Amino acid sequence: MDEKIVFTLNGKPVTVAADGGRMLLGVLRYDFGLLGVKYGCGEGFCGACTVLVDDAAVRSCRTPLKDVKGRRIVTIEGLAVGEALHPLQKAFMKNDALQCGYCTSGMILNAYGLLRRDPNPSRAKIIDEMSGNLCRCGTYARIVAAVQDAAREMRGEK
Amino acid sequence: MSAKDPRELDFFDASYLPPMDRREFLKVFGGGIVIAFSLADFADGQEGQRGRGPGGNLPTDFNAFLAVGGDGKVACLTGKIEMGQGIVTSLAQMMADELDVPLDAVVMVMGDTDLCPWDMGTFGSMTTRMFGPAMRAAAAEARAVLVDLAAEELHRPAAQLATRDGVVYDIEDPAAKVAYARLAKGRKIERHLEKKPPVKSAGAFRVVGTPQLRRDAREKVTGRARYAGDMLFPGMLHARILRPPAHGAKLVSADISEAEKMPGVRVVKEADFVAVLHESPDAAEAALAKITARFDLPAGGPDDKTIYDHLLKAAPKGEESGLKGSLEAGAKLADPMVESTYLNAYVAHAPIEPHTATVRIEGDKVTAWISTQRPFGDKDEIARALGVQAANVRVIPPFVGGGFGGKSGNPQAVEAARLAKATGRPVQVAWSRREEFFYDTFRPAAIVKIRSGAAKSGSIVLWDFAVYFAGQRGSDHFYDIPNSRTTVYGSGWTGGPGTHPFATGAWRAPSNNTNTFARESQIDIMASRAKIDPVEFRLRNLKDPRMIRVLKAAAAKAGWTPAPSPSGRGYGIACGTDAGTYVTHIAEVEVDKAGGKVQVKKVVVAQDMGLSVNPAGAKLQMEGAITMGLGYALAEEIHFKNGEILDVNFDTYEIPRFSWTPAMETVVLDGGDAPPQGGGEPPIIGMGGAVANAIFDAVGARLFQLPMTPARVKAALEKKAP
Numbered sequence: 001m002d003e004k005i006v007f008t009l010n011g012k013p014v015t016v017a018a019d020g021g022r023m024l025l026g027v028l029r030y031d032f033g034l035l036g037v038k039y040g041c042g043e044g045f046c047g048a049c050t051v052l053v054d055d056a057a058v059r060s061c062r063t064p065l066k067d068v069k070g071r072r073i074v075t076i077e078g079l080a081v082g083e084a085l086h087p088l089q090k091a092f093m094k095n096d097a098l099q100c101g102y103c104t105s106g107m108i109l110n111a112y113g114l115l116r117r118d119p120n121p122s123r124a125k126i127i128d129e130m131s132g133n134l135c136r137c138g139t140y141a142r143i144v145a146a147v148q149d150a151a152r153e154m155r156g157e158k
Numbered sequence: 159m160s161a162k163d164p165r166e167l168d169f170f171d172a173s174y175l176p177p178m179d180r181r182e183f184l185k186v187f188g189g190g191i192v193i194a195f196s197l198a199d200f201a202d203g204q205e206g207q208r209g210r211g212p213g214g215n216l217p218t219d220f221n222a223f224l225a226v227g228g229d230g231k232v233a234c235l236t237g238k239i240e241m242g243q244g245i246v247t248s249l250a251q252m253m254a255d256e257l258d259v260p261l262d263a264v265v266m267v268m269g270d271t272d273l274c275p276w277d278m279g280t281f282g283s284m285t286t287r288m289f290g291p292a293m294r295a296a297a298a299e300a301r302a303v304l305v306d307l308a309a310e311e312l313h314r315p316a317a318q319l320a321t322r323d324g325v326v327y328d329i330e331d332p333a334a335k336v337a338y339a340r341l342a343k344g345r346k347i348e349r350h351l352e353k354k355p356p357v358k359s360a361g362a363f364r365v366v367g368t369p370q371l372r373r374d375a376r377e378k379v380t381g382r383a384r385y386a387g388d389m390l391f392p393g394m395l396h397a398r399i400l401r402p403p404a405h406g407a408k409l410v411s412a413d414i415s416e417a418e419k420m421p422g423v424r425v426v427k428e429a430d431f432v433a434v435l436h437e438s439p440d441a442a443e444a445a446l447a448k449i450t451a452r453f454d455l456p457a458g459g460p461d462d463k464t465i466y467d468h469l470l471k472a473a474p475k476g477e478e479s480g481l482k483g484s485l486e487a488g489a490k491l492a493d494p495m496v497e498s499t500y501l502n503a504y505v506a507h508a509p510i511e512p513h514t515a516t517v518r519i520e521g522d523k524v525t526a527w528i529s530t531q532r533p534f535g536d537k538d539e540i541a542r543a544l545g546v547q548a549a550n551v552r553v554i555p556p557f558v559g560g561g562f563g564g565k566s567g568n569p570q571a572v573e574a575a576r577l578a579k580a581t582g583r584p585v586q587v588a589w590s591r592r593e594e595f596f597y598d599t600f601r602p603a604a605i606v607k608i609r610s611g612a613a614k615s616g617s618i619v620l621w622d623f624a625v626y627f628a629g630q631r632g633s634d635h636f637y638d639i640p641n642s643r644t645t646v647y648g649s650g651w652t653g654g655p656g657t658h659p660f661a662t663g664a665w666r667a668p669s670n671n672t673n674t675f676a677r678e679s680q681i682d683i684m685a686s687r688a689k690i691d692p693v694e695f696r697l698r699n700l701k702d703p704r705m706i707r708v709l710k711a712a713a714a715k716a717g718w719t720p721a722p723s724p725s726g727r728g729y730g731i732a733c734g735t736d737a738g739t740y741v742t743h744i745a746e747v748e749v750d751k752a753g754g755k756v757q758v759k760k761v762v763v764a765q766d767m768g769l770s771v772n773p774a775g776a777k778l779q780m781e782g783a784i785t786m787g788l789g790y791a792l793a794e795e796i797h798f799k800n801g802e803i804l805d806v807n808f809d810t811y812e813i814p815r816f817s818w819t820p821a822m823e824t825v826v827l828d829g830g831d832a833p834p835q836g837g838g839e840p841p842i843i844g845m846g847g848a849v850a851n852a853i854f855d856a857v858g859a860r861l862f863q864l865p866m867t868p869a870r871v872k873a874a875l876e877k878k879a880p
Contacts, residue, residue: 019440026440035388036381038559040510041591045808048510076381089379096371096778100242101378102511102559108379131816134808136510136560137242138785140819142778 010078020066036076047133050106057113076105091150099137230339237277241558256297258321269555279532283737283836369774389516395435404801406456416448476645488620488641492611500676502864503795511559512594515571563664599663604628606676632670667839678732678847691720712742712764730852732844737836743844754868764825768832787845
């Protein structure tokens, strides 16, 4: 039942021999040890497991492995370049846009997907696009500010 | 009350820990200077003045350590844990200031039961107000030891020496100096703090009181922060456990033959505890699906609609407190008398990280990584379950992905320990979201009945408050009322056998969300009947200067202009006290009359929390509490029937989202030298009351039940219509 599936993971080509029906969440965590990807609800309702597939934010708990053949996956571990953090990561830190941190990877990657499509989203659009990601600690207001800050930096405005 | 289980304490605004035996904690701690201290030495100030709480005595054993290392780092060892509330930053600030070291030099070691001394658990907003003073005193003592050592080293009198940035220096000759690192290197000095040394006054603080960003943020934004489920070991098995479909269901039979045939699958069956394990969690899940099980289902029992009648019938004898004046006399003066019943539903903690534990047994040593608010309690429970000495069990809490009271109990850790023993392999038990909703210790459904009245002048003359099953915390009022009584029926912890159809427990500011919602709604009803502005009405009935100050600060921040409710503006107010902190919420709402949907547009919170150690952290907690509080105010409710929990994920159990977030303004009043009080819980207690009062102010419909769902708002609107 296992098949060889090739894709790009955090910039490197990888091959995994696995059942293509397995969800990406488990493959990333347990086959590749990328533990920044989190299980929150298993049904796509919370966004803690969000990763990027070809720069678009997807719920890895609902994405079968066979769907990512030949595609480019980025997890939170692949966002920084060495010790140089991505503007979103810096903006989350600067705005204290996290508490327990469990939803943070998913928040950052969901915001990344948004900013790839729209480098200058309105506040309302950020709220709308982020509303599928849940934070129980209640840091939403800070996250909106962080996404706005990061967007400005990515546009070269500061 | 007898506090057999420390978790019970959380339902009281208690400040005291349960009594316990003196234990020897001093251990060999490499080189350096180690200070042990006991919380018992620091029971004065605010907490002491309140008198002995229901919890009994303070502990007499050593309750924390700090160690100044030969590398100049200062380790603060505390049994408290970090779950997002930010004490990893604020405790380090307190340590840095008292010891005169840079904030970066402080290393927090939290909750590790082998390294850190016993702690009851991280709840009740007790870290800063109870642990904080003791820790500061220990740091002051360590600084005194360092100065003594420096006096020998520098051949100068100690009185002439001062400390700054990890260095002891001569005030008159600053070039004569020696670093803490050098003083501590190669030494092994243990000091037990017998008496409280002087600590710095607020004016001398350099780090405390300054806003500091979270110290754990970098790990969390890079995905490097490790949680209990991130502890993976070679040969480790992931477990999936056979669960009953409903509370009270009994396993009749389980056919495990198909699961056993699957390659790599281990099946453990001990009476009705049936688990499948595999090195791959996906394979374990697949194996669980192969088990055919039959359960005997419970018949009947209350559901989410009949629960309130059930609870009133199940209520034990009430405990009266705060009896003042004559209720009879008060009733005669009341014009009019207002009698109301308030309800609130069971509410889930729903942290985004479900309960998780990883357990490894090597020889007779058991190590458990647990998503826990109560590592020392887990340690004892694991030891009991495995039949080993507690000394052989080590609990290490990694980062905890949200707790809110729900991670004080950790049955998943006992499950993982049993399975590790049964299989001889490291085992991880990570609850699914469905399991999390099933085994959560819900905030109890509760009823509050209030009979009260004001005289025509607007003075409240009668207050008779009875709460069923929410608990005592926040049930005492702070208004100046001549005839008054509070009666508490049943506690919130379990309520006793036959009370709740499933487990209940402490939920962020336990009891107080319920009690404050009821009290502040009732105050508003009286204000409205008297046609007096709700801020003015409260001020007329307050004498407590702290509450008056906080109320005025909130009103000023909100730009409050007086008008009796309903004014049509949609402004609501609620005052409260929790964990030593005084707080006022003002909410502004918009109500969709057709659909009943409420949008909270703005929330102002003002609080007096004594000294604010980390103003940035306090603000973060206030905003988080406002946001989380929207959930229990507007949407969160566990539906159940015949023991089955009908809400099993975030599709039907709605928690606040980005789109709900109101504009927020926070005011932390200058606490001066007043000891720091609670910060994580107080700013959530007024959300139900402020929103209920704002809805009334907007549309003239009074909500008596939490959550205030669109259906309930519509029903209230229809009831109000002529």
